[in-house]
Structures are given as C-alpha cells and as structure tokens.
Amino acid sequence: MSDLSTANPSRAKGFDVQAIRRDFPILSQEVNGKPLVYLDNGASAQKPQAVLDAMDRYYREMHSNVHRGAHTLGDRATTAFEGARETVRRFLNAGSTREIIWTRGTTEAINVVANGLAPRLKEGDEILVSHMEHHANIVPWQMIAERTGAKVIPIQVTPEGELDLDSFNSLLNERTRILALAHVSNVLGTVNPVAPLIEQAKKFGVLTLLDAAQAVPHFQPNMQELGCDFYTFSSHKLFGPTGIGVLYGRAELLEEMPPYQGGGEMIERVSFERTTWNVLPYKFEAGTPAIAEAVGLGAAIDYLNALDRPAMEAAEMALLERANELVPSVPGLKILGNAARKVPVLSFTLEGLHPSDLGTLLDQQGIAIRTGHHCAMPLMDFYGVPGTARASFAFYNTLDEVDQLFAGLQKIQRLFT
Ligand SMILES: Cc1ncc(COP(=O)(O)O)c(C=O)c1O
Known part of the structure; x- marks a missing residue:
C-alpha cells in the first residue's frame, strides 16, 4: 500500500x-x-474520497518535480510517484517496475507500442485485431501499417458478440506479427478468452497486446498468467484521475523499442554528436510526468485492494x-x-x-x-x-x-x- x-x-x-x-x-x-x-x-468512472484526499495531500505537502531532488520536497514527490508505480506493478503482478510505463491513458499506451514495433514490420506483415475493438486499438495500427506496408486484419465477431475462434484460427499464420485485442469489449462487455489466444499466437512468434481499458475496473489481471507482451489501461476508468494510464511491457521488448517522444527525463546523455536513452521505464517518459495523477491512481488501486x-x-x-x-x-x-x-x-x-x-x-x-x-x-x-x-x-x-x-x-x- x-x-x-x-x-x-x-x-x-x-x-x-x-x-x-x-x-x-x-x-x-x-x-x-x-x-x-x-x-x-465504461466512459469514465467516479473517484472515491481516498483518491481526492491523496491528490490533495500530495499538492499540499509534497509537490515538487520528480527525480531531481536536491531538496526534501523533491524527494517526497519522487517517493510518492515511484511508490504509485510499485502499486501498479503489484496490481498487475508484473516482474519489475521497469516494465511499468506511465502514459496519458490506454490510447497513448497503444500508440507507444505501435510506434515502437514499427521498425520490426515490413510489407506483407499482418497485424491482427478484432472487429470489436475500440478505435484506440485500430487506428494506431492503421497508421503504422501505412508507414510500413503491413496490413491490419480484423478477426470476425459472432452475432452473440464473441470472438469468432474459427476466424482467429484461419487468420493466424506465419505472416502475423502482432495480435492486439480488447481484453473486454467496451460495447458488448464480452470478456475475451485471451490466455489461450496468446498461447496460440506465441507458437507463431507473434507479439501480443491487450487493451484492458474495460477489464481492470472489473477484475484484477495477472501478467504472469496471461503471458502477453503488452497490457494497457487508463486510470480514469479504474476510479483514478484522468490524464494518466499505464503501459505494461516485457522489459526485453521495451529495451529494444525506440522511444516515443524525445525531451527531458528520457535521456541518459545529450550532446550534439550523440544522445543516449535513459534506462527503463524512463526512456518512455519524456518531460515532467503527471505526478499527482500517478499518486491518485495509486490511491485508487489501494482503495480497490481494501475491498x-x-x-x-x-x-x-x-x-x-x-x-x-x-x-x-x-x-x-x-x-x-x-x-x-x-x-x-x-x-x-x-x-x-x-x-x-x-x-x-x-x-x-x-x-x-x-x-x-x-x-x-x-x-x-x-x-x-x-x-x-x-x-x-x-x-x-x-x-x-x-x-x-x-x-x-x-x-x-x-x-x-
Ligand atoms: C476498450 C477501450 N480501449 C481504449 C479506450 C481509450 O481510453 P482512453 O480514452 O482513456 O485512452 C477506451 C475508452 O473508452 C476503451 O473503452
């Protein structure tokens, strides 16, 4: 906690x-x-008093910029901010806080991954999504497909609103590079059987991403059991504040991916000859982060954990x-x-x-x-x-x-x- x-x-x-x-x-x-x-x-959930109090207390007692603490407030802010990251790590049962990247929300998290995987894609490669995706899990892939010559292919949905597994089986092949699926559909409420699909995709060496925006408000996921490469969600649907979300990614993939944005925080050393990237997770967190919002999200998860x-x-x-x-x-x-x-x-x-x-x-x-x-x-x-x-x-x-x-x-x- x-x-x-x-x-x-x-x-x-x-x-x-x-x-x-x-x-x-x-x-x-x-x-x-x-x-x-x-x-x-489903659009945005309400916030418990515990979240409002945590953010209020953060601003009243400890606000300063993080990670540069030559002073006490900087240390307090950094401790609260990184404490929230550890809370998210435990919530997801991820192996390390290096695998927990702060983003603005699910949308940005998926964009970070699409952008980061683009160098792996070439003409004729296939990205599988489903017909029940939110635009946030369609459009970033279409943009990357346009850049790389890859194709975005939808898995069909049954009239009852379930993933059509025959369609999945017929579309998964050696050209498939990425499987990006809603863990839960925002329209239908369907909980997709993601674990076996991930297992099957892995047999083809496919990288897997789950859009969990609608999943985490209802049940707690486990990264060790799911085995996906990337998992994304938004704080504001999880009873936390707006403006922050989470990208979980397997460390070895995040290490390989190029950063999403450049600027402060995400660098190790800058010179006009050569700039090098910071270690994970900071490589993907350019600029001053949403500190109070991270603290608020941590408090929302603490609140849920107490239920x-x-x-x-x-x-x-x-x-x-x-x-x-x-x-x-x-x-x-x-x-x-x-x-x-x-x-x-x-x-x-x-x-x-x-x-x-x-x-x-x-x-x-x-x-x-x-x-x-x-x-x-x-x-x-x-x-x-x-x-x-x-x-x-x-x-x-x-x-x-x-x-x-x-x-x-x-x-x-x-x-x-
Ligand atoms: C399934 C799903 N994915 C992605 C999003 C986008 O979330 P955000 O706008 O918080 O980035 C939503 C929001 O409604 C959603 O329901």
Whole structure:
C-alpha cells in the first residue's frame, strides 16, 4: 500500500454497497431534480474520497518535480510517484517496475507500442485485431501499417458478440506479427478468452497486446498468467484521475523499442554528436510526468485492494443478472452482445427511438448512460446500427438503480415509441 493511501481496510470483509457509495461524494447529488443514477462508468468512472484526499495531500505537502531532488520536497514527490508505480506493478503482478510505463491513458499506451514495433514490420506483415475493438486499438495500427506496408486484419465477431475462434484460427499464420485485442469489449462487455489466444499466437512468434481499458475496473489481471507482451489501461476508468494510464511491457521488448517522444527525463546523455536513452521505464517518459495523477491512481488501486474483490465481482454480476431479467419488460428493447462471459455492460437499442434521444430522455430522469458509436464504428457496421445506448455498471451501483433504469425505459417506450 502506498504511503498516501487513505483506503479503509475495515471494508475488507463483505460488501456493503451503501457504505461504498458514501466513499464516492459525487454520487449523492441530484441531477435534473432526481437522484443521480450514474451508469456511464465504461466512459469514465467516479473517484472515491481516498483518491481526492491523496491528490490533495500530495499538492499540499509534497509537490515538487520528480527525480531531481536536491531538496526534501523533491524527494517526497519522487517517493510518492515511484511508490504509485510499485502499486501498479503489484496490481498487475508484473516482474519489475521497469516494465511499468506511465502514459496519458490506454490510447497513448497503444500508440507507444505501435510506434515502437514499427521498425520490426515490413510489407506483407499482418497485424491482427478484432472487429470489436475500440478505435484506440485500430487506428494506431492503421497508421503504422501505412508507414510500413503491413496490413491490419480484423478477426470476425459472432452475432452473440464473441470472438469468432474459427476466424482467429484461419487468420493466424506465419505472416502475423502482432495480435492486439480488447481484453473486454467496451460495447458488448464480452470478456475475451485471451490466455489461450496468446498461447496460440506465441507458437507463431507473434507479439501480443491487450487493451484492458474495460477489464481492470472489473477484475484484477495477472501478467504472469496471461503471458502477453503488452497490457494497457487508463486510470480514469479504474476510479483514478484522468490524464494518466499505464503501459505494461516485457522489459526485453521495451529495451529494444525506440522511444516515443524525445525531451527531458528520457535521456541518459545529450550532446550534439550523440544522445543516449535513459534506462527503463524512463526512456518512455519524456518531460515532467503527471505526478499527482500517478499518486491518485495509486490511491485508487489501494482503495480497490481494501475491498472484498470476490464479493465485489459477485455484486457486479448480480447487477447484470437483474438487468437481463428485466430486458423482456420493455417491448422493442434489443440487447447487443450476449457473450457467455461478460462484465456488467448492457448495449441496447429501442425500436422506434434514436439512441441519442433515449439518452436525453433518461438524463431527464437523472439516469446517465452513454449513446453513440462508442468509438467502435466497425462493430456498429457489423450490427447494422448507427449507434447504441450503453449502460455500464460499477461496483457502487445498486439493484435499485438497475430497476430505475428499466422503469425509465418502460416509461419512454410507452410515451415515445
Ligand atoms: C476498450 C477501450 N480501449 C481504449 C479506450 C481509450 O481510453 P482512453 O480514452 O482513456 O485512452 C477506451 C475508452 O473508452 C476503451 O473503452
């Protein structure tokens, strides 16, 4: 636990959702005259008081720039900042903090990897992604493909919203260089069976990256078990602050990759004749980093560690079950994504109503959901819809809130379709 933690270890036993909600100050407000029902956690999750306190305390008591400490505040800031890196390492069960790179988020992390692997790619090489990826795990690869002559090839998705394993098997071959997959789909909630796919890819010498933006808020990953080469996520979806994220990478690959940006911090020595790079992880961290944000992310992970994780996961599954039970109560409601293994995410359309109107009408009832293409246009094309409405749940949501969502949908269906 980092020394800035204010997480309450008394929460360790059982799962009292009302007590947990009191840890999140933003949840106890009214929106449009109604108690807020926040179901847009997939876009960005709310922050516990422990995170707000850690960042506040950091700025009040220890802020200075890191790694140059000729003075006490510099040392304190560096200790807090590097302590957060160690917290992330433990969260991922990574072998070393050299493998934990701070980025601005998942998007930047994937760009760092795409840029870093570009020198390995040549004409005719293939990069496998899937049809259910967020644009963040498509576009960086397309940009690198354009530079190198490689091709980006999508693995098909089944109508239920699972990866089509026959498609995967038929596409994986000796030309494949990279497999870049969502650990969890942001639209469908599907938890992809990544471990066996990584194992298969390795047989072809393929490098593997997982986009875990939607995975880590729901379960704790283990780098030693997954065996992937790169793992990426964003703090703001993991109950931490915006502006920071994580790239885990295997050290020997990171050593080989060129830096992403040049500047201060990432160098060992600079001269006009020859500049050399700093050691890992700093080689990939040009410029003054997001120090308070790293501290905030460390506090968010400490907070999660103090919860009863199995109880939390069971509570989340109960939310999804309740939602699924209530689906037939709204005529014309169609769910996209019925994978056997899902996190609590529900993407839907309501016959006769555009998803954005649905979002506005729910907002009037204090219910926050997301509508649109969810940065997954190829998946929208696959399902033949311009967009969907998406309710994405977190462990602080209640069964009562699920009921309110469906009561809202029933009302909208009666009045507007
Ligand atoms: C699966 C997935 N990947 C990547 C991202 C991009 O995350 P960020 O905008 O924090 O970089 C998101 C955000 O919604 C996402 O859901």
